Amino acid sequence: MFLDARRRRLPKLFLLVIALALPLTACGQDLGRSNFGRTTVPAAAGGTGQQTDGPITDAAVAANALRVIKPCQFLTKDALGALGLGTVEEDPSPSSIAFDTCSNKVKDPGGKEIRFEVKVGSTLLPRADKTTGQVGGLPLRVDKSDDTDCLAAAMTALNPDLALAVTVAYPGEPCRPAQTLLEAAVQKVHNSPEKYSTPAGTLLTADPCAMADTATVTAAVPSAKSAPSGLHSCEWKSNGSDPTITVKFLPGLPPIVGGGYSKVDIGGGVTAYQKQPTTSSSRCVVEWQHRPWQGDDVELAQVDYSSYAAEASSDDPCGKAVTVAKNVVGKLPKP
Known part of the structure; x- marks a missing residue:
């Protein structure tokens, strides 16, 4: 769970899932032997x-x-x-x-x-x-x-x-x-934490759950309900299940053509890059550069459509992802 290999061109598409479903033993006051002092977190x-x-x-x-x-x-x-x-x-x-x-x-x-x-x-x-x-x-x-x-x-x-x-x-x-x-x-x-600088238009301050219109998402994900999947990520799921639209903001190198990605116009003079993975499920990722970040990296916006119940040939995942991306790009803060 600690591995974070440097992504040279494209963001990882999957979150690591931590298995928490099995019966587990919570840490209580008796934390066993160790080589350093006991924590002082109070118990209710x-x-x-x-x-x-x-x-x-x-x-x-x-x-x-x-x-x-x-x-x-x-x-x-x-x-x-x-x-x-x-x-x-x-x-x-x-x-x-x-x-x-x-x-x-x-x-x-x-x-x-x-x-x-x-x-x-x-x-x-x-x-x-x-x-x-x-x-x-x-x-x-x-x-x-x-x-x-x-x-x-x-x-x-x-x-x-x-x-x-x-x-x-x-x-x-x-x-x-x-x-x-x-x-x-x-x-x-609670005591003067260090913060990123927030230049005009940065995605750092944007609420991803507010960056897509419900009507637009519902056309791709019927009965869509949104929920944050992080501070910089939001998911819309159909009746809480499948299919799913994810809007995510992240750092990374500027996207390019290659590895299955091709250019697509999402309006407003913005060129995005789309990829439909060759899997049995219906999925498409659309991402684009928003503004500079640090060093060679930029701020990226990403729309990910996935359905594990549908066939890609009949579902048109990239068509749905691009439609949502066109909506999102118009709502992002302007650099």
Whole structure:
């Protein structure tokens, strides 16, 4: 789950799915043996959080505030070093395909590696029954999938769920460093967090769920219902299932013709690139450059249509994706 190979031309099309359906043992007060001090995340009475359903009204963790927060600030040498978890040898590694994800690693005093990933606005989260208390006034969910992997999440929104999430891989007691880092991150979010610059027209501040008209999406996805799939991604599903339209904003290199991608005009003088993967399902991705980002990278907008129940030959996935893309491009903030 920590791999983030540099995408040289086109964004990855699939999110990594974290298997949380199996019965799991949540981390409680007894976190076992470790080589560093115990975290001080408080537990609510009875072992459940004081708030397990919405709304969360903390302005510091509202979606508009979180969209511009830099995720790597929580994983710098100074930030990790202050937690007393061990030795930090490297600078953090920002994701090359997401604005909101960063990773780094620490060697504990015994020489074992602790691998961290922070995601601001995660939707791949522990279930509500994994709520174990609060962190910084936010509901805390903790899920230990096995002896080496743990996911700790400070819920920033409920129904639909979003969170500031820390994933740890550690051949010790992974929930302890996960909760330790999460507590520090939540404190930082409430106390002058570092933010991206937001030049005119940036997609960083755009709400992807507001970037497509319901009528346009419904033509491709009947009875469409939208829900955020991250701070920079939104899904419309037909009756909560299939087919699906996803609107996503992400960093990446400018798209080009090749690898099955071809040019398509989406209006407003914008050239996009479309690809219909050669799979048994009906799917098409349309993406285009919006504005410069950092270095060689640009801000990309992407529309992804998929239906696993339909045949591509009769479904016209690219026709549907392009129609939505033409709607989205006209609603994006202007550079």
